[in-house]
Amino acid sequence: MDASEFVDAVRSETKTELSRLGSSKSLYADTEGEMEADPVLTAAADDATGAAETFEDWSDGPAGETFADAAERERGHAEDITGKLDDYDPGETPAIVDFLRGQESTVERLGALVGWTLAIEEKASQSSGFFTGQADPRTASLFRGFGDDYEATREAALAALDEYCDGDDDWGTAQEAATGAVEAAYDEYFETLESLGVNPKPVC
Numbered sequence: 001m002d003a004s005e006f007v008d009a010v011r012s013e014t015k016t017e018l019s020r021l022g023s024s025k026s027l028y029a030d031t032e033g034e035m036e037a038d039p040v041l042t043a044a045a046d047d048a049t050g051a052a053e054t055f056e057d058w059s060d061g062p063a064g065e066t067f068a069d070a071a072e073r074e075r076g077h078a079e080d081i082t083g084k085l086d087d088y089d090p091g092e093t094p095a096i097v098d099f100l101r102g103q104e105s106t107v108e109r110l111g112a113l114v115g116w117t118l119a120i121e122e123k124a125s126q127s128s129g130f131f132t133g134q135a136d137p138r139t140a141s142l143f144r145g146f147g148d149d150y151e152a153t154r155e156a157a158l159a160a161l162d163e164y165c166d167g168d169d170d171w172g173t174a175q176e177a178a179t180g181a182v183e184a185a186y187d188e189y190f191e192t193l194e195s196l197g198v199n200p201k202p203v204c
Contacts, residue, residue, distance in 0.1 A: 001171040003158035010115060010178045017186035022122035025200065027130055029192040030123070037134060041085050044127055044143070047120060048078035049090065050097035055113075062106040063160045070113060070156070073149040080142055095188035096120075099181055110161045111174030115181030117154040121147060123185075 001009070011018065020026065031039035055071035058064070082088040096119060103109045128143035165171050193200040 001165075001168065003162055006158065006161065006171060006175065006178075007114065007118075007154070009175055010118065010182070013175075013179050014115075014118070014182040014186075017182050018118060018122055020200070021119055021182070021185055021189060022125055024126060024129075025193060025198065026123055026189055027126045028198070029189045029196075029200075032192060033196050035130070037131070037136070037139075038085060040127055040130055041081050041139075042088065042091060044124070045078055045081040045085070045088055046091050047094050047097070047123065048074045048081060050093050051100065051116065051120070052078055054097060054100045057101075058109055063110060063164065066110070066156045066160045067113075070153045073153060077146055077149070084139060084142075094185070096181055096185040099184035103177055105173070106164050107161070107170050107174045108177040110157045110164065111177035112181045113157040114154055114161070114174075115178030117150045117157070118178075119182045119185040121150045124150070 027040060027043075028035060030043035052071050052074035055067045055074060059068035059071060061067075096116060100109075100112050100116060103112045124143045124146045128140045131137075131140035131143065161171075161174055165174060190200045
């Protein structure tokens with residue numbers, strides 16, 4: 001397996017999950033039904049802040065530059081998002097961040113990083129769409145612009161996987177971590193919608 005095949009395999013395995021994370025119900029779940037600007041921004045800030053802290057923790061070990069760069073990008077995203085809030089009151093740690101923090105080996109962390117970019121990209125797209133609908137093109141453009149950073153992080157993680165994966169077993173471990181990250185985000189989405197009395201399955 002190589003980097004290109006890896007992303008295709010992860011996307012294929014999590015096709016349904018990514019599709020639903022890219023639906024309007026994903027934003028509804030993130031805000032627990034509070035579809036207003038501040039809850040949307042807060043949920044996005046929680047994602048970015050938790051990810052930045054995790055990647056910073058990983059930057060002291062192998063593939064440190066890859067993780068440090070990812071942390072810097074996410075710290076910038078968090079600052080951009082919280083700058084639009086009068087007061088940022090963090091919520092619970094997102095499930096995908098908890099999953100990231102449970103990864104121990106370099107290969108697992110790099111794989112999870114790839115999966116994280118795929119999931120968070122879908123969610124950012126929904127945030128952009130939300131602010132377009134709110135007639136706030138600047139904030140919509142802000143979230144849309146994050147896509148280039150997610151792609152840069154993903155490409156760097158894939159390059160590092162090429163370096164650190166020694167055979168199919170390592171690639172398999174990385175793929176399991178990548179799909180696990182997406183599934184962690186999806187499971188939280190699913191469980192939150194059920195708790196709100198909303199059917200999680202249909203895509204809107």
